[in-house]
Every structure is written in C-alpha cells, then in structure tokens.
Amino acid sequence: MKISKAIFLKSAGQFKDCKRTDMPEYAFIGRSNVGKSSLINMLCNNNKLAKTSATPGKTQLINFFVINENWHLVDLPGYGYAKKSKALRDTFSALIIDYCTKRENLTCLFVLIDSRLPLQQIDLEFMQWCGEKNIPFCIIYTKADKNSKSELTKNINTIEKELLKHWEELPNTFVTSSEKGLGKEDILEFIDHTNKQKQSEI
Numbered sequence: 001m002k003i004s005k006a007i008f009l010k011s012a013g014q015f016k017d018c019k020r021t022d023m024p025e026y027a028f029i030g031r032s033n034v035g036k037s038s039l040i041n042m043l044c045n046n047n048k049l050a051k052t053s054a055t056p057g058k059t060q061l062i063n064f065f066v067i068n069e070n071w072h073l074v075d076l077p078g079y080g081y082a083k084k085s086k087a088l089r090d091t092f093s094a095l096i097i098d099y100c101t102k103r104e105n106l107t108c109l110f111v112l113i114d115s116r117l118p119l120q121q122i123d124l125e126f127m128q129w130c131g132e133k134n135i136p137f138c139i140i141y142t143k144a145d146k147n148s149k150s151e152l153t154k155n156i157n158t159i160e161k162e163l164l165k166h167w168e169e170l171p172n173t174f175v176t177s178s179e180k181g182l183g184k185e186d187i188l189e190f191i192d193h194t195n196k197q198k199q200s201e202i
Ligand code: GDP
Pocket: 030, 031, 032, 033, 034, 035, 036, 037, 038, 039, 051, 052, 053, 054, 078, 142, 143, 144, 145, 146, 176, 177, 178, 179, 180
C-alpha cells in the first residue's frame, strides 16, 4: 500500500471530543522524543504532517488523520514526562487511557521503542497494561540507523529477552528508521493486510 492522501481531520483534547467513525484506526504512541512524529511523517510522505517534539507539559492532544479515505492514523500524546507516581493515571494521562480502552474502532496500537536504549520501565509498564486490557499492539523500534547493524541486533535481542520474561510470545515487531525510510513498506503492508482482513469479516 502507498499513502496517496493524508488529511488532517481534527485534534481532541478529551476523549469525548474524538469523533465516532467506522474507519479502522491505527494509533502511534511512545515516550516523548522516541521519533513518533518523524515516523508518521515518513509513513505519509509528508514532513509537515505530524508536528515534531511538542514541549513537554503542553496541552496533550490526540491528532486524527484520514488516510487514503479509508483508515485513520492517530497520533497519540507522548508519555514519560509525568511526575514520579505509582498511579497509572499520573503516568499515562486520562486521555491516553480513555482512548486506548474505549475507542471501539482502534484496530492496532503501535508502541514505539527507541532501538538504541535498554528496555525502559515505562514502556514495559505500558505494554503490560495493554496486554491486561486486551489492546492489540505491535512494537516499532525507532532510529535503527543510529547504531551499527550488530549493535542494533544485540540491543533488540536484549529488549526481547527482557520482554519474554513477562510474556510467552512477542507481538509483531517492526524495525524502522525515519531517516532512511526503513520499515515503511512492512508497516503499510501490515495495515493494508489487516484492513483487508477486517473487510472480509464484514
Ligand atoms: P517525537 O517526540 O516522538 O515525535 O519525536 P520526533 O519525531 O520529534 O524525533 C525526536 C528526535 O529524534 C528528532 O531530533 C528527530 O530528528 C530524531 N529522529 C527521529 N527519528 C529518527 C530516525 O529514524 N533516525 C535518526 N537518526 N533520528 C531520528
């Protein structure tokens, strides 16, 4: 699949502002600075679509885009700047929690992980929470160009070993670089395939 049309639909500051739709929705989330905006722009061939690196602490918004008049791409707020607290609601905003648990047409959540770092506690917590809530998700490793191939493989293996301490199997994973366009086809193929599967079920 190629993205030939990507149109900004709206921003929502609260879950009740998210417009109901029948279109399948694919949402992107991760720690601030993980490379989410760059990835969305790479997927959509548009460097200005998602705004890069909003200042932490600013109003959190969910941004909706209509892709090829067929599905929604959703840019969720970054997490990870919250105050130290044990409460999930303080770490992951009500907006993120409400969207992930209540959005009926959410087809897959892409959780972005920096391929250069060891597994971060907050990412693990978030993915474990997704598992508990039965939220379908995939992992996207970002910034793959920043390491050598061998370092990249080593890092990802270490992350996956850590994940397998908590789960029996891994979700789908994608290795990406927005700089190099790596992983774009695989992600878009996955979305296309999932959309077709959903359509055939109707
Ligand atoms: P966001 O806060 O998650 O939306 O992250 P951004 O997309 O704004 O990226 C944060 C920083 O990482 C920026 O300086 C980007 O240029 C850089 N970055 C993002 N993706 C890549 C990538 O694939 N490769 C490299 N080398 N840098 C990246």
